[in-house]
Amino acid sequence: MLSDSEKNLRIIGTQIHYYFICKTKLWLFSHHIQMEQESDLVSLGKLLHEKSYKEEKEYTIDNLISIDFIKKQGCLELHEVKKSRKMKKSHEYQLLYYMYYLKQKKGIENIKGVINYPKIRKKITIDLDESKEKELMDVIADIGNILDMDTPKPQRMKICRKCAYFEFCWV
Template sequence: MVKYYHTCHRELWFYSNKLDVDRSNTGIVHGSKIDDTTYTDGRRRVFIDGTIAIDVLEDGTVVEIKRSSKLEQPGEWQLKFYLWYLKTNKGLDVDGQLSYPRERKRESVELTTEDEEYICKIIPEIQEIIERPAPPDPELKPICDTCAYHDFCWV
């Protein structure tokens, strides 16, 4: 939900209220293919407390796999939330890394004190958005054309 908070509040509301996406959407298909073909050696998907789903736990580093670096900031905040959650709820201070297999690129992600304060600030804001009786109004963004929820906003 932290990723959606940084991408689109309307998308956050749809996702959290269990409105399913168009599974034939090109972005969903490509993302699923990357999930199915990357890190196939069994180090994938670690579920913790029904709250976070880590893509890969590699030598003590939390690795978040993304289709592209186009939406780097939302992916980075998603990973920082995972790091914060592990530190706050499990007492684990671990490293993070964003992985973009198609681009053959990896970036280290560090959780700072300022990041922790920011995460504590946005959690109630995320809760407020998902508890609304209706989604926020659509806001045209560059990513709208490729969004799996496009038809909920612009048709």
């Protein structure tokens, strides 16, 4: 039997990302209704990563977190590549989750996160501090609550038009 903290660390980074974008998308994805593989925007993001960082290797850890690339520069530096800064908060918390996971499950303390936006040639550095850890634990608990619910009712947002789940929610 898994403890609550172990259950909480069975969440994947995509779920953290979707939590900040759309609760319905989070629920659908988490219940194996996955439509992203047919999305042109997702394909474009993967292509951008491959072109911009072709020398870098992606790392998947415990089939839960998938880090775009890692550098060792005095500390462990986790890098995430994103297409645009529009969903900055979801990007930050996804990377914070990776850092939190490595700290809790692998005992790695000296970690820094970097979000790379190659199209605009920007990098944002993320640090996992105590307050971010607490916020992240609240997010993880809330994700558990959402996943235990019946399908959440979609809420129309600007981003719905470009979402891979648009037809599922609105047609």
